[in-house]
Amino acid sequence: MNSKEHIKSIILGLLILISIVLTYLVWNYTPDLNNVTNSDSSKKNEPKPLSKPMTASMEGTVTPFQIIHSKDDKPQGTVSTGDALDSITKPLKNQEVKSVSHMRRDHNLVIPELSNDFTVLDFTYDLPLTTYLSQVLNIDANVPNHFNFNRLLIDQDNDNHVVLYAISKDRHEVVKLKTSAQGKNIDSALDSIKSDMQPYTEIITNKDTIDKATHVFAPSKPKDLKSYRM
Numbered sequence: 001m002n003s004k005e006h007i008k009s010i011i012l013g014l015l016i017l018i019s020i021v022l023t024y025l026v027w028n029y030t031p032d033l034n035n036v037t038n039s040d041s042s043k044k045n046e047p048k049p050l051s052k053p054m055t056a057s058m059e060g061t062v063t064p065f066q067i068i069h070s071k072d073d074k075p076q077g078t079v080s081t082g083d084a085l086d087s088i089t090k091p092l093k094n095q096e097v098k099s100v101s102h103m104r105r106d107h108n109l110v111i112p113e114l115s116n117d118f119t120v121l122d123f124t125y126d127l128p129l130t131t132y133l134s135q136v137l138n139i140d141a142n143v144p145n146h147f148n149f150n151r152l153l154i155d156q157d158n159d160n161h162v163v164l165y166a167i168s169k170d171r172h173e174v175v176k177l178k179t180s181a182q183g184k185n186i187d188s189a190l191d192s193i194k195s196d197m198q199p200y201t202e203i204i205t206n207k208d209t210i211d212k213a214t215h216v217f218a219p220s221k222p223k224d225l226k227s228y229r230m
Contacts, residue, residue, distance in 0.1 A: 062127060062136055064152070068120035068200060068217045069190050075217055076197040080121075084193045088119065088154070089137065091185035092162065097141035098178045109171050111153075111213045119154040119186065120217060126150050129166050129175060143175055153213060156183035171208040 063085055068077040078084060126148040133139040143166075153165035162181035167174050202215040209215055 064121040064123045066122050071117045075200040077200040078196045087189040087192050091181050092137050094138050096180040101176045102144050104173045110211045114213050115155050121152040123150040126169050171214045
């Protein structure tokens with residue numbers, strides 16, 4: 001009987017000793033990751049960046065989704081592409097702002113001085129006007145702080161100088177900028193992208209889109225377009 005108890009004690013002691021050893025090995029185990037991180041398979045599956053970090057320009061990042069030319073209430077437009085957008089914005093860059101005015105309406109924003117021949121840049125998001133002017137158009141202007149817009153109208157005054165109207169998302173505010181840019185250069189830019197344009201329709205969706213400055217513009221005969229999720 002004593003021998004059986006003695007054997008049980010030995011076995012129990014061995015089990016305890018094995019448990020202690022295994023616990024020590026587990027807690028102090030450090031895997032060797034050198035082979036894993038340097039293996040060809042890991043490099044093959046590693047995602048490649050779309051571009052080098054911090055190399056994307058603001059000009060190539062902040063872009064409208066469509067360009068509209070409204071003349072005599074017969075709008076034409078196109079989806080904004082790199083070449084078309086460059087043609088339109090190039091005459092606006094590095095220009096002087098002669099005057100700035102800010103107007104707010106509680107209802108039905110109307111711009112009486114807007115001509116019947118103007119260009120629209122529509123964005124899908126709000127963006128600060130100061131950022132767009134300084135980092136995209138390289139224009140220095142004293143505009144209202146914290147003013148955001150998602151539509152930019154490009155018009156001309158009686159002296160054939162370009163006038164910009166930045167319109168807020170709610171369509172109740174507009175900032176007007178008279179610039180030194182020449183209207184003839186905008187006309188030439190529109191002529192250069194005319195072949196890319198198709199007939200568009202002006203749509204009134206609610207009380208905030210009853211004026212030509214705030215109409216919703218869409219293709220008269222929409223085409224299937226590729227879409228990309230980002």
